[in-house]
Amino acid sequence: AQKVTQAQTEISVVEKEDVTLDCVYETRDTTYYLFWYKQPPSGELVFLIRRNSFDEQNEISGRYSWNFQKSTSSFNFTITASQVVDSAVYFCAPSPGSEKLVFGKGTKLTVNP
Amino acid sequence: NAGVMQNPRHLVRRRGQEARLRCSPMKGHSHVYWYRQLPEEGLKFMVYLQKENIIDESGMPKERFSAEFPKEGPSILRIQQVVRGDSAAYFCASSPGSGTTSNYGYTFGSGTRLTVV
Numbered sequence: 672a673q674k675v676t677q678a679q680t681e682i683s684v685v686e687k688e689d690v691t692l693d694c695v696y697e698t699r700d701t702t703y704y705l706f707w708y709k710q711p712p713s714g715e716l717v718f719l720i721r722r723n724s725f726d727e728q729n730e731i732s733g734r735y736s737w738n739f740q741k742s743t744s745s746f747n748f749t750i751t752a753s754q755v756v757d758s759a760v761y762f763c764a765p766s767p768g769s770e771k772l773v774f775g776k777g778t779k780l781t782v783n784p
Numbered sequence: 785n786a787g788v789m790q791n792p793r794h795l796v797r798r799r800g801q802e803a804r805l806r807c808s809p810m811k812g813h814s815h816v817y818w819y820r821q822l823p824e825e826g827l828k829f830m831v832y833l834q835k836e837n838i839i840d841e842s843g844m845p846k847e848r849f850s851a852e853f854p855k856e857g858p859s860i861l862r863i864q865q866v867v868r869g870d871s872a873a874y875f876c877a878s879s880p881g882s883g884t885t886s887n888y889g890y891t892f893g894s895g896t897r898l899t900v901v
């Protein structure tokens with residue numbers, strides 16, 4: 672069965688610090704997709720990124736960057752110069768060859784002013 | 785262009801009652817997915833539907849739960865004879881086709897918080 676581990680349950684940082692959220696997954700599929708979603712205190716789910724397993728290039732979008740290492744089955748997410756508005760629960764979710772997402776338990780990030 | 789609309793946002797039911805959760809996908813989206821989020825947990829897949837068809841219901845509890853996505857109207861997740869353990873946030877997502885190959889992934893609604901008292 673597919674499995675996702677987000678080892679950091681909670682992280683607390685001070686504004687402007689960089690923070691990395693870890694995600695390690697298990698899958699037997701050779702083709703799969705990886706997603707990150709953000710769930711702010713208001714409760715909705717916000718799409719952040721989708722990557723496919725063939726593309727190992729790192730990606731940067733503003734203050735966000737993602738490091739995909741297929742050899743170690745990791746898809747880590749870094750926020751540079753964190754802001755209070757980044758406070759949320761962040762979910763890593765592989766989609767291993769099917770139309771369903773397998774969510775991790777999430778990492779709760781608190782950015783303090 | 786409205787996003788995925790879920791209603792109600794909050795629903796309170798007594799044990800034994802029925803709960804009906806509605807999801808209107810984004811315009812142009814024909815694929816609908818339901819997920820359940822228990823307190824302090826990640827989301828768990830329940831069911832994947834296309835218009836008038838259930839494609840994958842591997843995450844649905846065997847009893848009391850059903851889902852539909854009719855030709856016209858919203859998708860409905862129905863829970864009969866609710867119990868306290870059904871208390872959770874239920875999220876609906878939609879995609880225009882395969883969500884995994886869409887550049888925007890799956891678009892989620894704001895969820896329905898079901899409380900069973």
